[in-house]
Amino acid sequence: MHGISDSMAAFSAAGERSLRTFQGNSMTNRITAAAKLARQLASQPAAWFATTRVSARAVLTTAQHTLTVLGISALVVIAALFARPELAKQLSQTFLQEPAAEAPAVTAPPLSELMEAPPAAPVVNNAPLTAEEKALLGTKKQQQWVTSWLSKRYRVAGDAANMLVSTAYLTAREIKLDPLLILAVMAIESGLNPFAESPVGAQGLMQVMSKVHHDKFQEMGGVQAALNPVANIRVGSLILKDYVTRGGSVEAGLKTYVGAAAFETDDGYGSRVLAEYNRLKQVSAGKKVPTTTPPMLATAPVAQKDPAVASNDKIGKADTQIAGL
Numbered sequence: 001m002h003g004i005s006d007s008m009a010a011f012s013a014a015g016e017r018s019l020r021t022f023q024g025n026s027m028t029n030r031i032t033a034a035a036k037l038a039r040q041l042a043s044q045p046a047a048w049f050a051t052t053r054v055s056a057r058a059v060l061t062t063a064q065h066t067l068t069v070l071g072i073s074a075l076v077v078i079a080a081l082f083a084r085p086e087l088a089k090q091l092s093q094t095f096l097q098e099p100a101a102e103a104p105a106v107t108a109p110p111l112s113e114l115m116e117a118p119p120a121a122p123v124v125n126n127a128p129l130t131a132e133e134k135a136l137l138g139t140k141k142q143q144q145w146v147t148s149w150l151s152k153r154y155r156v157a158g159d160a161a162n163m164l165v166s167t168a169y170l171t172a173r174e175i176k177l178d179p180l181l182i183l184a185v186m187a188i189e190s191g192l193n194p195f196a197e198s199p200v201g202a203q204g205l206m207q208v209m210s211k212v213h214h215d216k217f218q219e220m221g222g223v224q225a226a227l228n229p230v231a232n233i234r235v236g237s238l239i240l241k242d243y244v245t246r247g248g249s250v251e252a253g254l255k256t257y258v259g260a261a262a263f264e265t266d267d268g269y270g271s272r273v274l275a276e277y278n279r280l281k282q283v284s285a286g287k288k289v290p291t292t293t294p295p296m297l298a299t300a301p302v303a304q305k306d307p308a309v310a311s312n313d314k315i316g317k318a319d320t321q322i323a324g325l
Contacts, residue, residue, distance in 0.1 A: 184277035206236025
C-alpha cells in the first residue's frame with residue numbers, strides 16, 4: 001500500500017516538473033518573438049530615413065545641374081546680345097510692343113456706287129431712236145441676250161455685266177460705233193475685268209494707256225478715273241473710233257489700238273477681236289453660241305507709237321463691215 005502511494009507521489013512530482021518545463025519554454029518563445037518584432041519595428045524608421053536621404057540628395061543634385069545649365073545659357077545670351085546690339089533692340093521691341101489697335105470694320109460700298117459714272121459722263125438720251133440708231137443698237141431683248149452670254153462666258157455677276165453692257169450701248173449710241181465691237185474689245189483686252197492692269201500700264205476694261213491719253217481723262221477727273229468703268233469705256237471707245245476712222249478699216253484701227261501700227265503684224269489681236277465680235281453678233285441674232293470657247297485675251301500691248309506714224313501707214317481697207325462705220 002505504501003509502495004503504491006510512493007509511486008503515485010513520484011508520478012505527480014514528475015508531471016509537475018514537465019508542466020513547469022513546458023510553461024518555461026512557451027514563455028521563452030514569446031519573449032524571443034517579441035524581441036524579433038521589436039527589432040523589425042526599430043529597423044523600419046532607419047531604412048525610411050536612409051531612403052529619404054538618398055531621394056533628397058538626388059533632387060538637390062538635379063536642381064544643381066539645372067541651375068548650372070540655366071546660368072550658362074544666360075551667360076551665352078548676354079554675350080550674344082552684347083556682341084550684336086541689334087538683337088537686343090529687336091527683343092525689346094518684341095516684348096514691349098504695344099497691342100495693335102483693332103482695325104475698324106470696312107463696309108463694301110454698293111455695286112451701284114462702284115459703277116457710278118463720273119460727273120462728266122454722257123447724259124442718257126431719252127429721244128426716240130432713229131432708224132440708224134435702231135439698226136446700230138438693236139432691241140432691248142438683243143441687249144439682254146448679249147448681257148446674259150457675256151456674264152456666263154466671263155463669269156461676271158449678272159448685275160455687273162448688265163451695267164457694263166448698258167454703258168457700252170449708251171456710249172455706242174453717242175459716238176456712233178457698234179456696241180458689239182466695243183464689247184468685243186473689252187472682252188479680249190481685259191476679260192471684262194474693270195481693274196485689270198498690264199505690265200506696261202494699260203488699265204481698265206479697254207486697257208487704255210492713261211499716261212498716253214491723259215488729256216482725254218481730264219474732264220472726268222484726271223488719270224485716276226482710268227479704272228472707273230464708265231470713264232474707261234468712254235475713253236477707250238473714242239480712241240478706237242478715232243483709230244478706225246484714220247486707219248480706214250476696222251482691222252487697221254485694231255492694229256493701231258493694240259500699239260502695233262508700226263509693225264508688220266499685230267500677233268493675231270485683230271482676228272481675236274473680230275472672232276469675238278462675230279460670236280456676239282450671233283448671240284444678238286438669237287442664235288445659241290457656246291460660252292465654253294476659250295477666250296484669248298490680248299497680249300501685253302506694244303509701246304504706243306506716235307499717232308503720226310499710224311496715220312502714215314498704208315493699210316488697205318478690209319471687207320469687214322461694222323455698224324456705224
